[in-house]
Amino acid sequence: MLDRSDVLEARPRVRETSRRTPLEFSHTYSAMTGADVHLKLETFQRTGAFKIRGATNRIATLSAEQKAAGVVTASAGNHAQGVALAASRAGVDSKIVMPEYAPISKVKATRNYGAEVVLDGADYDEAAERAHEIEREEGRTYVHAFDDEQVMAGQGTIGLEIAEDCPDVETVVVPIGGGGLISGIAAAIKGENPDTRIIGVQAEGAASAARSLETGERVSLEGVDTIADGIATRSVGERTFAHIREYVDEVVTVSDPEIAVATVYLLERSKTVVEGAGAVPLAALLFEAFEYEPDETIVPVLSGGNVDLNTLTNVIVRGLVETGRYLKIRTVLTDRPGSLERLLEIFTAHRANIYAIYHDRTSRDVEMSDTEVEIELEMRGPDHVEAFLADLREAGYEVDVLV
Template sequence: MLELSDVLEAHERVRETSRHTPLERSHTYSAMTGADVHLKLETFQRTGAFKIRGATNRIATLSESQKEVGVVTASAGNHAQGVALAATRVGVDSTIVMPEHAPNSKVEATRSYGAEVVLAGTDYAEAAERAHEIEREEGRTYVHAFDDEMVMAGQGTIGLEILEDCPDVETVVVPIGGGGLISGVATAVKERNPDVRVIGVQAKGASSAASSLEKGERVTIDGVHTIADGIATRSIGERTFEHIREHVDEVVTVSDPEIAVATIYLLERSKTLVEGAGAVPLAALLFDKFAYEDDETIVPVLSGGNIDLNTLTNVIVRGLVETGRYLKIRTVLSDQPGALARLLEIFTAHRTNIYAIHHDRTSRDVEMSDTEVEIDLEMRGPDHVEEFLADLREAGYEVDVLV
């Protein structure tokens, strides 16, 4: 089992490569939740995520012969960038296998750090299979994304920084993919101060840790379905499972819509860009996924900010929908002059702003004497949406909410 001494040694190895990232109190989330919320901003880490810590520590412990042959790993993106940079800094050749549908921004960033990138498989598990083939074929050392004590120890340096910058912390909230981050952080925090709670958070569509703890044995789920690609793994590691059972107080899950809401809050209120995996700790806090006391000092670890811009667009729209600020509706009008104007009078009365409108007289879904209208609207919140839809229906319009 990983020990505090391993994390302390890792701290000495990684200090020149990784940054001591900010830990900032948030007045916004403290007011929203009643807790004393401090954000650990690994979004400002080199490569944009925490993974550089574990990769640097693991590569620093390679033998000279291992360094000469080089390393290989599999990753959905952040570990890839961490290994690529850590290896390049010390002159070690690296090959990174990424899923075929990995965000292009992460693929290009990994290449820019000096690695050879191989695209293979539909998810992390299939990419890892190809990476192990390369390991056997070329004799490279496999740098596991999470199930390696030296990788865990490197990630655990975040826990040391939290305790240093916020000695009164009572709860640390950490995302879980394969479990390397929370294993390292929980080991460092619990061995320094056993009274601090450690809460793990997974996406509902990738809840292998939660399922494993419930069944008392490591579980591999059939597939993953989440916008949080950085934690989209089908199983946690064998080693990380034991560390989670030993040190983590509770594991909870959040939905993709909840992740989206946390993401847009961070963008809008904190001016902080996070990826889905980085938003899940705040989502768990905002949506009351675990119990806490008033004024309890809570540190959500925002683990990374490497989000693909196409994904970000979808996340923002979904977050606006969930918070009642974006609405897309469909209705049918009589195909007569003035019908659309009469509809828009209701819009004007409610001060709704139109993003886009599509007026289709040829749709096969309506009578030839009618016309179909789809309208995208800017709204002011859930109450505004509810009142607006109620007035439309009271006026005799049949309205379908599309998003």
């Protein structure tokens, strides 16, 4: 089992490539939750995510023969970039297999850090199968994204920084994909203060660790479905599962809509770009996925900020919908002059700001004497939306909420 001494040994090696990231008190989330909230901002890490730490430590511990043969790995994006940069700085050739649908931004960044990228497989697990084939064919060393003690020890240096920068920390909240991050952080934190609580968080659509703890053995999911692509793995590792059982106090899950809301809050209120996997700890805190006391000192680990812009656009819209800030409706009007004007009088009364109106006389879903209208609106919150829809329906409009 990994312990704090392993993480301490990894620290000088990790310093060669990674940077110490900020731990910032958040007035916003402390006020919203009643807790004493400090954000660990791995979004400011080199390559934009924590993975550079574990990759650096693993490559630094390779033998001269292994370095000469090169390394290979599989990753949805962040580990890919970490291995690419760590290998380049160490003068080691790297080949990285990424899922075919990996975000374009992450593929480009990985290539820019010096790796050869192979696109193969529908998800991380299928990409890993191809990477292991390359490992056997070319004699490269496989740098596992999470199920490797040197990788875990590298990630654990985050825990050392948290303990130093926030000595009174009572709870650390960490995302779980394969489990390498939480294994390393938990070993570092618990080795110094066993009473500090470690909470793991997964997306509901990729909850292999939560399921595994429920059954008492590792569970491999048939598939995963979540906007948090950085933690979209079918199962935790064998080594990481043992560490999770030993060190982690509780594993909880959050929904994609909750992740979207946390992402929007971080953008709007903290001016921080965070990918889905990085937002899950804050989502768990905001939506009370675990219990905590008033004024409890809590550190959510925002593990990375490498989000594809197309994905971010969709996440922002979903977050605005969930917080009652965006509304898209459809209704049917009599196709006569003044019908739209009368409808818009209700909009004006509620000060609902219109983004766009789509007026369709040709829809087959309505009578020939009617017209279908779709309207996108900026709203001011759930109460505003509820009152607005109630007045529309009271005025005789049949309204379908589209998003």
